[in-house]
Amino acid sequence: MLIIGIAGGTGCGKTTVVNQIIKELDHDEVTVISQDSYYKDTSELSYEERTKINFDHPKSIDFDLLTLHLQTLRQGKPIEQPVYSFALHNRTGETVTTHPKKVIIIEGILILTNPELRKLFDIKIFVHTDSDERLIRRLKRDIAERGRDLDEVLNRYQSTLKPMHQQFIEPTKEFADIIIPNNKYNNVAVDIVKTIINERLV
């Protein structure tokens, strides 16, 4: 089994890079896990209270469960991956049965901040995109796909996204084996990662 961790600031293009990597892979051989599925359950809070959570701080992530799930997959056993809703700012209560595969990709802004989780990655990748480009992408995406408006994204950017990126996310670049520059689509870097995966699959 090959476990690949892909980190990088919000909007840097992690999900896009992952989709490019897995496009030609057999679905029986690869599975993708998003850190977003492991935001802590906050059902005890009201919706209003949940909107105020700092979702860019490592404390917002249930790293114990994510680490346990990766260890379980490594042992060849399936897991029940929580389903997260950006509309509710919470887990839905549902789970998806996720089976171990030859290649497991975990993507998320904070996945390289946790030492125990880092130990489980065979390859650590950091996708780098300049902050202005990331903000533009995040604005467009969150308005189009996550039901947010301009004020919500900009307020969150100023209050938490930017400071948390500088404090927690950017420093994890030093743990990366590969840094992918992604201000523009980077097909060369994606091809290199695909080659590494294909070598492991034969």
Ligand SMILES: Nc1ncnc2c1ncn2[C@@H]1O[C@H](COP(=O)(O)OP(=O)(O)O)[C@@H](O)[C@H]1O
């Ligand atoms: N290299 C790129 N150039 C331009 N737009 C991109 C690029 N990579 C991703 N995007 C777009 O930016 C937005 C955020 O990308 P996404 O992959 O969701 O980022 P992340 O998962 O890191 O938050 C998406 O709308 C995506 O289509």
Ligand SMILES: Nc1ccn([C@@H]2O[C@H](COP(=O)(O)O)[C@@H](O)[C@H]2O)c(=O)n1
């Ligand atoms: N309820 C939530 C939970 C998280 N976020 C934001 O998502 C970002 C991480 O996801 P990416 O796909 O952008 O890597 C993170 O920056 C959180 O602020 C949210 O807006 N609402």
